[in-house]
Amino acid sequence: MSADNEEHGKFIDEHSGEESTGHEWDGIAELNTPMPRWWLGIMYASIIWSIIYVILMPGIPLLNGYTKGTLGFSDRARVTKAVEKMHAERSVFSQKLIGANLETIQSDPDLLRFAMAQGKSLFGDNCETCHGASGRGFPGYPNLNDDIWLWGGSYADIRQTINYGIRADHDDTRLSLMAAYGRDEIFSRTEIGALTDYVINLSTPSDKPNTLGTTLFAENCTSCHGDLGKGTRENGAPDLTDQDWLYGGRRETIQATIFNGRKGLMPNWNERLSQDQIAALSVYVHSLGGGE
Secondary structure: OOOEEEEOOEEEEOOOOOEEEEEEEOOEEEEOOOOOHHHHHHHHHHHHHHHHHHHHOOOOEEOOEEOOOOOOOOHHHHHHHHHHHHHHHHHHHHHHHHHOOHHHHHOOHHHHHHHHHHHHHHHHHHOHHHHOHHHOOEOOEOOOOOOOOOOOOOHHHHHHHHHHOEOOOOOOOEOOOEOOOOOOOOOOHHHHHHHHHHHHHHHOOOOOOOHHHHHHHHHHOHHHHOOOOOOEOOOOEOOOOOOOOOOOOOHHHHHHHHHHOEOOOEOOOOOOOOHHHHHHHHHHHHOOOOOO
16 A cells, blocks of 8 residues: 655655656555656657658558659559569460470470479369369269370370360360260160170179170170270270279169260360460379379
8 A cells, every 4th residue: 555745746656755647546556657768769769760661652541542652662563563574484484385295394394393383273273173173083074193094195185185175166176976875766775784784794704694785885886995895095985894984883874874875075275275374284184193
């Protein structure tokens, strides 16, 4: 507890001898302790610095703009200059990409780094919706991380597919047709069942005889899938002897494919992306784990 004694118009705390504000609560006086000089020094320096800053730099909002500052500094101009520099640097790499083959790109670390970075960005913006993150695919949309490529997995093949698509609305698109043998009443349900069993037997061999399926496959399917069902890339026909199935390998799925046919669409990107972007995207897809 303390009390104040008034001396020459000042309130002095009787216990500490320090000047107080004259405020007191329940006998406790509030000392009028001055702020530390170092703190005052920092505060005054900050005020001086603020004044200098708003004189030199843009800083005070006005009704129709802001003060420009005597130095004329502009973040907008700085960013515009940086963007122009970036585009100029990219333009050099972009021109190199257009006519380069994969070996040339891979032999140039800076060009490869540029292609991979741009390709990854383009893939995320345009391809992940169908092919999934990192190109792992979904039923009906190929996994780009393996070596199962319907139309070929070389850099040139990938670039052609991205350019012109599969069954797309373009004169140079790649075309193939899986007939709807059931829907179009080409085969009876019995024949479709026998052909389904034969196709399953190609990837999971059994000793069960299937003369009808063998005959139907030989007469209708070998022109695309080959005599042994290994597929042909000229027609985009899948290999039926492995365990990789674009739409799924269950019996009902295979039977549905034979009954209704398949006409999956890969759009042509040459009307949306530039040739250097397609080249970069092709490099990235080629690197995902397949690409042959």
